[in-house]
Amino acid sequence: AQAEPHIRALGKPDGHCEYKLDETGEICIRGGCVMLGYYKDPEATAEIIDKDGWLHTGDLAREDENGYYYMVGRKKNLIILGTGENVSPEELERRLNACPEVQECVVKEMGKKIGAQICCAEEKQAEVRAFITGLNRTLPLYQRITAVEFSAVPLPRNAMGKLLRR
Numbered sequence: 001a002q003a004e005p006h007i008r009a010l011g012k013p014d015g016h017c018e019y020k021l022d023e024t025g026e027i028c029i030r031g032g033c034v035m036l037g038y039y040k041d042p043e044a045t046a047e048i049i050d051k052d053g054w055l056h057t058g059d060l061a062r063e064d065e066n067g068y069y070y071m072v073g074r075k076k077n078l079i080i081l082g083t084g085e086n087v088s089p090e091e092l093e094r095r096l097n098a099c100p101e102v103q104e105c106v107v108k109e110m111g112k113k114i115g116a117q118i119c120c121a122e123e124k125q126a127e128v129r130a131f132i133t134g135l136n137r138t139l140p141l142y143q144r145i146t147a148v149e150f151s152a153v154p155l156p157r158n159a160m161g162k163l164l165r166r
Contacts, residue, residue: 009064009068009069009070010061010068010069010070010071011068011069012066012067012068012069013067013069016031016032016033017029017030017031017032017033017034018030018031019069020054021061021062021063021069022054022056024060024075024078024086025060025061025062025072026056026057026058026059026060026061026075027057027059027060027061027069028050028054028055028056028057029054029055029057030052030053030054030055034049034053034055035055037049056075058074058075058076059071059073059074059075060072060073060074060075060078060088072088072090072091073088073089073090073091074090077089077090077165079107079108079109079114081142082112083142085142087107087114087142087143089106089107089108089165090107092107092114092116092143092145093105093106093107093116095135096116096118096131096132096135096145099127099128099131101120101121101124101127101128101131102118102119102120102128102131103119103120103121103154104118104119104154104155104163105117105118105119105155106155106163106164106165107145108165108166110147110149111147113146113147114142114143114144114145114146114147115145115146115147115148115149116132116145116147116148116149117149117151117155118148118149118150118151119150119151119152119153119154119155120150120152121152122150122152125150128148128150129148132145132148
């Protein structure tokens with residue numbers, strides 16, 4: 001059976017509210033379905049709802065030619081390079097996780113480089129390095145992974161079980 005073409009999509013805007021992606025790719029929502037603000041906290045409200053009434057969700061997405069939205073990552077996780085370019089670590093992590101030898105990974109800034117912490121068996125490190133070399137050929141220069149740290153043990157997680165990005 002053929003998979004649904006948009007099975008991984010967040011979906012299309014439903015018509016009850018207005019949706020847009022801002023210049024960074026952040027999903028913004030406006031309309032009757034959006035909260036008015038945080039209770040008795042105008043400062044926190046002003047941080048996420050702009051003067052035009054758009055709620056900035058913190059979620060980054062891309063929109064395809066058919067109007068479907070696909071999650072890319074979280075704005076707070078963006079790596080902003082000295083050149084002004086933005087790198088979504090989650091997007092690179094998804095690509096790295098396509099390598100069968102990668103058990104888990106975290107992409108982050110390492111010095112002034114895009115780096116990856118990768119958990120894999122020690123005897124599989126050469127295969128993972130080869131995979132990264134191939135992946136880098138498909139990426140713009142500013143997104144290329146140029147620093148790698150390997151670990152044979154699982155990467156550190158927070159109390160909620162999410163991988164730590166520090």
